[in-house]
Amino acid sequence: MRLFSVSTLLLFFSSSGLALQIQCYQCEEMTHDCSTPDFIVNCTVNVQDMCQTEVLVKDDGTHYRKSCASSGACLIASSGYQQFCTGKLNSVCITCCNTPLCNGPRQKKPKSCAAAVTLGALWLHASVLLSSVLC
Template identity: 80%
Template sequence: MRLLTVSSLLLSFFSSGLALQIQCYQCEEMMHDCSTAEFIVNCTVNVQDMCQKEVLVKDDGIHYRKSCASSGACLIASSGYQQFCTGKLNSVCITCCNTPLCNGPRQKKRPQSSAAITLNPLQLPMFSVNIFLLMSSILC
């Protein structure tokens, strides 16, 4: 019984997104936003933990570069190019994010997803009781 409970807990943790791999869009010098399924890649586990997006304004239009990145490298690059992010000709903007496919197009504000767990104050005591019962069954 304990093995089943522990296995279920581990499965729910890993299926809830706690695995350390992220998916990002990846393309090099594209004239379009390259945010379609063919450009989705799996980033290197435990190394590339962020998505990076570069927007370059050139003579012939806007160019995009998207990729997986390590948090350190991405944050250093984005802060180093911040002064060049003007939106004008020869502008370079680099942004970093850490949720799946976050280097795609900007999402419009939408209602909260039903997949997210939100507890209102009335549900919190029952949630605590369930966690307590689950933990006590594991420890006994």
């Protein structure tokens, strides 16, 4: 059995099209949303597969932290801070997403569309469960 170095494997994945790299906005403790081209970074290939956003409400206003993150670390952090995400003073909200530049400015969606997507996802999930039981 032959051992490959990390750089060899990364080169293989990159040349085979299997490398996963996204771009995210990145900033530290900004008092305005840093979703501008100046703050776009390339995340580490096959390691940082999510974008993370932290919104902190402090005495002097709302502060933003945005960065690349690994899915495990981001999901653990976001679930650990759910109880502190109140929108009030000293609130901390952490969100994760996995598409390019998804931690940028919020897109407003019509509520009926969001409800339809949620119902569609539930229907798909129920269909998959049902087919796995029947087959």
